[in-house]
Amino acid sequence: MNTNWVAQWIWNGETEASPRNEWWCFRKNFMLSSENAESAVLNISADSRYVLYVNDVQVGRGPVRSWPFEQAYDRYEVGHLLRTGARNTIAVIVLHYGIPNFYYVKGRGGLLAQLELYDSDRLIDVYGTDSSWKTSRHLGQDARAPRMACQQAFTERIDGRLWHERWMDRDYDDSNWGFCRIVGPALTAPWEGLKPSGIPKLTEERIYPVRVESLSRVVPVKLTTVIDIRNHMVPESTEHAHLVGYTGFVATIIRVPEGRVQATLGFTFAAVNFGTCWIDGKAYNEEDFRGEKPELFLDLELEQGDHLFVMDVSGLEHGRGYHIGLDGDGPLEWLSPLAVETGKDSAFVSIGPFHTVKFVDHEPGEELDMTGEAYLQARQDMQSGTLTALMEWVRPIPLSLVSRDDVFASCIWKRECRPVMVPASLQQLVSPNGALTEIPRFDGADTEIIIDFGRELSGYIAFELTAEEGTVVDCYGYEYMRDGWRQDTHSLDNTLRYACRAGRQSYSSLVRRGLRYVMLTIRHASATAKPVKIAGISVIQSHYPVADIGRFQCSDTLLNEVWKMSVYTTKLCMEDTFVDCPAYEQTFWVGDSRNEALVSYYTLGAEPLVKRCLELVPGSSRQTPLYADQLPGGLSSVIPNWTFLWVVACQEYYEQTGDAAFASRIWPHVRFTLEHYLLRMDELGLLNMRGWNFLDWAPIDQPNHGVVTHQNVFLCKALSAAGQLAIAAGQPTDGAAWANRAKELGRAINLHLWSEEKRAYVDCIHTDGRVSDIYSMQTQVTAFLCKVPELDRKEALEQLLLQPPGQFVPIGSPFMSFFYYEAMDEIGQYRWILDDIRRNYGRMLEHDATTCWEMYPGNQDNSGKSAAPTRSHCHAWSAAPAYFLGAIVLGVRRTAPGWKEAIIAPQPCGLSWARGAVPIFGGGRIDVSWRIDEENNRFHIRISSPASLRYEIRYPDGYEGSSERIEIPDCTTEYMQ
Structure with missing residues (x-):
């Protein structure tokens, strides 16, 4: 049921239309006089995200991710929470990002809410957002908090002394709040349309830890910060999430107020844009630093006085933030090289940029010029130890782009860290009985406790404690530990900082995180502060609501554990869409979701979520007719295979459900994008295009411009699936035409991409006409799976699949294994599939995995140090066993649409x-x-x-x-x- 909107979009009147990382609270008090109301429905949307409360009760979070031109809104039944003849309160907190990311398209700040009262089906009263609503900035939220990752929004920094934790209650005094400003009616731009979310509210289940892993006495380093250099160097990058490049420098003054100091300059994420640095004109390169990327450290001896620090930050940047810290055995400060104090600028300045570029992978673009005269001259001028010759290029970096501190750096880089035996009393933290547990404290140091939740989780950290005013609680969530080694999330700032007011208080995070472990660090307000007492710490687990309908058990206990792990992984990666992982990205990657859909069909029965995902994709046509690979967001990126897999997934959804109405609705969008891909066919009849021509994390030959074989064979499969979908949509003539296009492409692939010498398909043809001399299993698997080879070539590929030649690039990820398993399933190699599952997923279980990893476990490096076994430890593109064990061992297969x-x-x-x-x-x-x-x-x-x-x-x-x-x-x- 669509809503007849009388409510208006509202926002505050004190700030810009789209402020960077600001939380705003809204309230409406009203008397409910409609005694005949049998039910009440509250419709709500916001830009960017909201949490809704009615009469002191949290009702929901949202909205689901959507395109602004079809902005999603949620509907909640709230009649049971309302009081007739009494004052009622609707309270909403809106988290506005102010910049785009991989799951949000930048709009502007806004809230839209409408309460509808019904007598049976008759609407009898309406309350909507208007200028009578009250609003206030959340004064305890730090807008200068850094980005979590380039794919995500911001970390959480909360000062409990500055804001009442029960601001949403009915009896809260909001008399000093301001009134809202009306932005416009419901269909005000950028919200050109409004659409019900169409999915149920996500679950919220409180999960408690299983044990305290360790206790340590820690001393933090002195100065840390994160700088958003991307948005500063390329200001228009606040409007998109594309990769940008720039040449330029960042500078500050390191002041030593007294004496000589042994100092360390630290970079805790030196993976990108880490160039030469100069201190007082002396150059230091990467080899002068100790440590290993991404953590690099430079030890210095600094005399009393001011020292100019300059770092070359030239390169390509997606928005991860520049993490820098400084420590020493004496006092240290950062000061601006500019003498003027404005109060709006930080201690850091930029020099440049001398050149900037924006990259869109499916469009031509210029390269970043690292040879520009002005830039090279600036590098020369750095040797002078002053910025005098460069003042025309010097700009202050505003405070808004420089964090007050870097909690992530403070958690992983410490001056001291001394483990202490965990007392039995501290294990009380895992008991959800509300009892207060006293946290040990150490003179002149902070207390670090690592808490194990026993399994991967996705949701919101919550805690309750008693503390003195000014005590700081830092939470850092991460996924993996083994034998005392911790895998830090260097490309993800998965932290929360909370500054306490005096007394007992609680905090429940509003930012979703994925984690298994929480590093809880109590930073004491003073040397005489009383110990902190914690009543409990938990994670409010949240995912798409599904029942565990699927089951699997067999005589092999290893396979049983792998099946459970695969299903649980899929569930954690189901939010308002499928997401690749709950920690690093939380992004809906279109190609991943095809395989995830098959797993969910066989285990969780999540067809409504699959349908929502499929129907989101055509909205990206406003960015590119080729359809984006992740969405809806500010990055218009194209992985052609992901679009082709979307077409396949649409056809498979029809087969799963028999929903002919869906086929009819989606068919024009499928035809639209495939027609645009066919415009990129070359004179050989092959797809030859610029894009992120990706399939697997492996050294296969898949250039970003040219004829890529695996891409062409997946296009062939998509054309065939399109033909079947057209027939389901009642277009048999179109179906035959698209089936013929698939056959034509198959003939071209066999004519130009087959090597008779190798009896295999080549990986690609480069733009200069050079045929690749690399052969990969990925190309052979996809060619076989997409039914491109015929007769003896099919037999040749069957042998390659069974006995891969040593010189062929092997499968590089569990995602690619899904397609390998499909191919082996087709030729009846069922035992091979189970053996591969046992081998590769068994290795994950040996590493104490509770969810499927993005990549297969790695080995130790040459030094014997444990290498990071994978990036994400929860990635649903790896959940293949849950599908294949049901299809093969149980043997259940659908043979007619809709499971007839x-x-x-x-x-x-x-x-x-x-x-x-x-x-x-x-x-x-x-x-x-x-x-x-x-x-x-x-x-x-x-x-x-x-x-x-x-x-x-x-x-x-x-x-x-x-x-x-x-x-x-x-x-x-x-x-x-």
Whole structure:
């Protein structure tokens, strides 16, 4: 039901339309006089995100990610929370980002809310946002907090002394708040349209830790900060999330107020834009630093006085922030090289930029010029130890782009860190009984406690404690520890800082995080402060609400654990869309979601979420007709394979659901983007284009411009899927035409991309016409899977899949393994698939994994030090086993759209028994249980399924078969009566 909007968009009247990282609170008090109201619905949207409270109760968070031109709004039934004849309060906090990221398109600050009262289905009263609503800036939220990552918004910095934690309560005094300003009616730009979210509210479940891992006495370094150099050097980059490049420098004065100081200059994320630095004109290069990237440190001896520090920050940047710190055995300060104090500028200045560029991967663009005369002259001038010759290029960096501190750096770089035995009393932290646990404190130091939640989580950190005013609580979430080694999240600032007021208080984070461990650091207000007492710390786990309909068990306990891990991974990566991972990105990557959809079909029955994801994609046509690879966001990036997989996923969704109306709606969008891809065919009849021509994290030859074989074969599969989708949409003539296009492309691939010498497909043809001499398993797998080879070539590829040549690039990720498994499934190599799952996913379990990793575990490096085994430890593109174990071992396969027909053909693969369940679209499930009687060579299977499902049983080769069938009647009104 669409809403008839009378409410208006509102915002505050004190700040710019789209402020950077500001939280604003809104309240409306009203008397409810409609005694006849049987129900009440509150419709709400905001830019960028909101948390809604009604009469002191948190109702929901939102809105779901969407394009501004079809802004999503949520609907909540709130009648049970309202009081007739009494004052009621609606309170909303809006988190406005002010910059785009990978899951948000920049709009402007705004709140839209409308409460509708109903008598049966008759609307009897409406309360909407207008100028009578009250608003105030959240005075305790630090707008200077740094970005979490280039894909995400901002970290959380809260001062509990400056804001009342129960500002949303009915009895809160908001008399000193200002009134709201009306932005415009409901369809005011940039919100050109409003659309119900169409999905249920996400879950919220409080999860407690399982143990305290360690206790340490720590001393932090003295000075840390994060600088947003990207937005400063390229101001227009606040309007998009593209990769930018610039040449230039950052400078500050290091002041030593007294004596000589042994100092250390530290960079805790020196992975990008780390160039030469100069101190008083002396140059230092990377080899002069100790440590290993991304953590590099320069030890210095500084005399009393001022020392000019300059760093070359030239390079390409996506928006991760520049982390810099300074420590020493004496007092140190940062001061601006500019004499004028404005109060708006930081201690840092920029020199330049001398050249800037913006990169859009599917469009031509210029390269970053690292040879410009002005830039090279500036490098020469740095040797003077002054900025005198460069003043025309010097600009102050505003305070808004420089954080007050770098909590991430403080958590991973410490002057001292001394482990202490964990007392038994501290383990009380894991008990959710509300008892106060006293935190040990150390003279002249802070207290660090590492807490293990026992498994990967996705949600919001919450805690309750008693502390003295000014005590600081730092929380740093990360995913992996082993044998005392911690894998820090260098490209993700996964931290929260909370400054306490005096007394007992609680805080529940408003920023979603993925983590398993929390490093909790208590930074004491003073040497005489009383110990902090904590009543509890938890994570409010949140994901798309699904039931664990699917089941799997078998005689191999390893496979059972892998299946559970795969399902749990998929669930954690289900928010308002599928996301790649709950920690590093929280981004809807279109290609990943095709495989994730198949897993969810077989385990969680999440068709509504799949449908929402598929229908979001065409909105990116306003960015590119080729459709974006991640969305909706400010980055217009194209991975052609991701678009092709989207087409395949649309066709598979129709097959899963039999939803012909969906096929009819989505078909014009599928045709639109494929027609634009076909405009990029070359004279050979092959796709030859510029883009992020990616498939796997492996050294395959996949240049960003040229003919890439795996891309062409996936286009071939997409064209074929488009033909089938056209038929489902009632367009049989179009279906035949697109099927012919697929055949034409297949002929061109076989003519130009096959090597008769290698009996395999080459990886690519470069733009200069050079045929690649690299051969990869990725190319062979996709060619086979997309049914490109014919006759003897098909047989040749089958042999390659079974026995990969040593010189061929091997599979590089679990994502690519999904396609490998599909190909091996097609040729009946079921035992091979299970053995590969045991080998690769078993290694994850050996590393104490509770979710599937983005990459397969790595090995130790040459020094014997544990290498980072993977980046993300929870990545749903890796959850393939949950699909294949259901399809192969249970043997459940759909054979008609909408699960009208199926086959059940279990493949034992050396197992002696298995049981499980597969959801059926629309309700119900197929329960399968089988056991082998080896002595009598018999295979017995028990099947329970809806009576409406027609299915065929196929027994494994070599066994006599018997079955027990149970038919479950449909849950119809007639039956229920």
